[in-house]
Every structure is written in C-alpha cells, then in structure tokens.
Amino acid sequence: MGGLFWNKIFAAILVTGLAIFVIKEVSHSLIHSTQPEKPGYAIEVAKTQENTAPAEEVKQASLEELLANANVEAGARVAKKCVACHTFEKDGGRRLGPNLWDIVGNKTAHVESFGYSAALKNAGLTWSFENLDAFFTKPQEFMPGTIMGFAGIKKPKDRANLIAWLRTHSDNPVALPTIADNAAEEAAQIIEKTSEAVADAIDSAEVPSQ
Numbered sequence: 001m002g003g004l005f006w007n008k009i010f011a012a013i014l015v016t017g018l019a020i021f022v023i024k025e026v027s028h029s030l031i032h033s034t035q036p037e038k039p040g041y042a043i044e045v046a047k048t049q050e051n052t053a054p055a056e057e058v059k060q061a062s063l064e065e066l067l068a069n070a071n072v073e074a075g076a077r078v079a080k081k082c083v084a085c086h087t088f089e090k091d092g093g094r095r096l097g098p099n100l101w102d103i104v105g106n107k108t109a110h111v112e113s114f115g116y117s118a119a120l121k122n123a124g125l126t127w128s129f130e131n132l133d134a135f136f137t138k139p140q141e142f143m144p145g146t147i148m149g150f151a152g153i154k155k156p157k158d159r160a161n162l163i164a165w166l167r168t169h170s171d172n173p174v175a176l177p178t179i180a181d182n183a184a185e186e187a188a189q190i191i192e193k194t195s196e197a198v199a200d201a202i203d204s205a206e207v208p209s210q
C-alpha cells in the first residue's frame, strides 16, 4: 500500500464528486424549473407590490426563446405594417424602402441599387436576429440617421414573429435557434470544463511515492 494506492483512492473520490456535480449541473440546465408549485412548508410574508408581480414580468422570454416558439402566420400579420414601403418576394421591386427578399442573415444595405441613407450604407453590419430585433424596436435609436420612417414595434413577441416570417423569404433560410440546442450546448460546456478539472486533479494527485 504505497502512496500510489492512496493517490488512486483520492482520485476515485474526486472523480465521483465531480461526476455528481456534472449530473446536478446538467440536469439543472436541462430542466429549468424544478421548483414545486407549492412549497412543502408555507411562510407567510406580508405581500408588497413587488412580490405579487406575475412571474412573466420578472423574467422576460429571451429573443432566442421567442424565435424558437415563433408563429410565422402571426408574423405575416405584423408585416402588414411594412408593405407600404417594402416588397418581400424574390425580385420584388423597391417601394419607399428596398426589397427585403433574403434579408435575414444578409449584410446591411443589401440591395446595391437602392439609395440608402449614409447611416445604413456605412453600417457594415449583418442583419442577425439580434440586429433586426433591435432595429425593429426603434429604427432611429438602433440606426441614428436612417431614413426608414417607421416608429417601431413595441412587443418583443410581435418582433420575433415578424423575424421568423421574414426568414422564410429566402432560398436558404437561416436556422432558427432551438431551446433544446441551448441546453445541450450548456451541458456540453459543463462536461468539458469538468473533465479538464478531473484531468488536472489526477495529474496533481500523481505525486511519485517514496
């Protein structure tokens, strides 16, 4: 029973501990809400304005979540606000604004022949989901100097539905985010980090004995 024996025991305990940690983290990231609806014990707290706020107001759904659950038909209804100035079909002409075929994932000022404002022409951005969402929230705020005369769309859900509808107007629609992907990615990251930590721990445990 040399030092190596104890090193092995030590490494085994460490690996077990880390494995438990990984399983806990992974299951936590896969199952977001593990809270029972009613706690097993009730503590009476005087209710104030803040703690009676509904849960949705506390935690807003992210753009990714809204896009993953977007309703394309509802998006088509939102797009009625745009048709005075934009066409969306392939080779659709310009109106006050440029044609918007294949806009999602495209570069800003994507129609060469359109007379864009200097702001949009020189923006050098990609119309990612995030940028479109920010632009549609308040065009003038996201892109000061834009000549798009549109106030913006208040509801995050309306914007997400609109973007989901816009993305269908392309020969190669950009993939929508899915929530399961995010959870799997988080889990993979945790596993990677933990296995690095395990390798480090085993390395440092291998102190030559006697």
Ligand code: HEC
Pocket (backbone or CB within 6 Å): 078, 079, 081, 082, 083, 084, 085, 086, 096, 097, 098, 100, 103, 107, 108, 109, 110, 111, 115, 116, 117, 118, 119, 120, 121, 127, 136, 145, 146, 147, 148, 149, 150, 153, 162
């Ligand atoms: C009053 C007319 C008008 C309305 C309404 C309007 N737009 Fe625009 N839009 C424009 C103009 C003009 C531009 C070019 C802006 C510039 O050059 O600064 C533009 C630019 C854009 C761009 C950037 C295109 C590119 O090639 O970079 C997008 C995306 C866009 N509009 C989407 C929309 C959507 C979606 C709606 C409806 C929610 C909408 N617009 C409503 C006039 C309008």
